[in-house]
Amino acid sequence: KQEVTQIPAALSVPEGENLVLNCSFTDSAIYNLQWFRQDPGKGLTSLLLIQSSQREQTSGRLNASLDKSSGRSTLYIAASQPGDSATYLCAVLGNQFYFGTGTSLTVIP
Amino acid sequence: DAGVTQSPTHLIKTRGQQVTLRCSPISGHKSVSWYQQVLGQGPQFIFQYYEKEERGRGNFPDRFSARQFPNYSSELNVNALLLGDSALYLCASSLGRVPTDTQYFGPGTRLTVL
Numbered sequence: 001k002q003e004v005t006q007i008p009a010a011l012s013v014p015e016g017e018n019l020v021l022n023c024s025f026t027d028s029a030i031y032n033l034q035w036f037r038q039d040p041g042k043g044l045t046s047l048l049l050i051q052s053s054q055r056e057q058t059s060g061r062l063n064a065s066l067d068k069s070s071g072r073s074t075l076y077i078a079a080s081q082p083g084d085s086a087t088y089l090c091a092v093l094g095n096q097f098y099f100g101t102g103t104s105l106t107v108i109p
Numbered sequence: 110d111a112g113v114t115q116s117p118t119h120l121i122k123t124r125g126q127q128v129t130l131r132c133s134p135i136s137g138h139k140s141v142s143w144y145q146q147v148l149g150q151g152p153q154f155i156f157q158y159y160e161k162e163e164r165g166r167g168n169f170p171d172r173f174s175a176r177q178f179p180n181y182s183s184e185l186n187v188n189a190l191l192l193g194d195s196a197l198y199l200c201a202s203s204l205g206r207v208p209t210d211t212q213y214f215g216p217g218t219r220l221t222v223l
Binding site for chain 1: 113115142144149150151152153154157165167197199201211212213214215216217219
């Protein structure tokens with residue numbers, strides 16, 4: 001069974017700092033990997049989707065990488081802002097979606 | 110265009126009762142998936158429906174059932190509610206059945222079982 005782990009569970013950084021969130025998965029037989037943002041008590045907002053044949057995707061200040069062979073993905077957030085404060089979830093798609101438990105990010109003004 | 114919508118927003122039930130949650134996908138999307146998110150955890154896959162047929166099922170008991178209607182909207186039913194069913198129930202829609210399609214999530218239904 002696929003297992004998805006996100007480290008760290010929580011992160012607090014000052015505004016303007018660049019940061020990296022980590023996601024690891026145990027089964028490399030995936031179709032794609034998706035990063036989501038979740039605000040407290042709310043649904044999920046898709047940030048980036050990386051197909052299994054791709055190595056990275058970029059959207060604005062966000063860059064996600066995928067290394068299928070090592071079972072790792074990173075989400076890089078440049079010049080963090082207080083509005084980036086949320087929980088970030090990664091999910092891998094195999095026979096179904098498997099989610100990590102998320103990283104709770106707080107950006108301090 | 111409207112995103113994925115879910116109703117109700119919040120729901121309070123007692124143990125043993127039954128509940129029905131509803132989801133309307135993005136216009137043109139034919140696939141709907143349901144997830145359960147317990148506080149502090151990532152979402153857990155419950156069902157996927159495509160063209161009104163069940164295409165995938167997670168590790169949930171038979172108390173959980175779902176269906177998809179001709180207009181691609183969907184209902185999730187949970188019978189004999191337990192305290193552990195308290196969670197945020199998320200619905201996601203995607204364009205087709207292809208696994209590589211991006212999933213778009215609704216705001217969720219918060220179910221509290223007392």
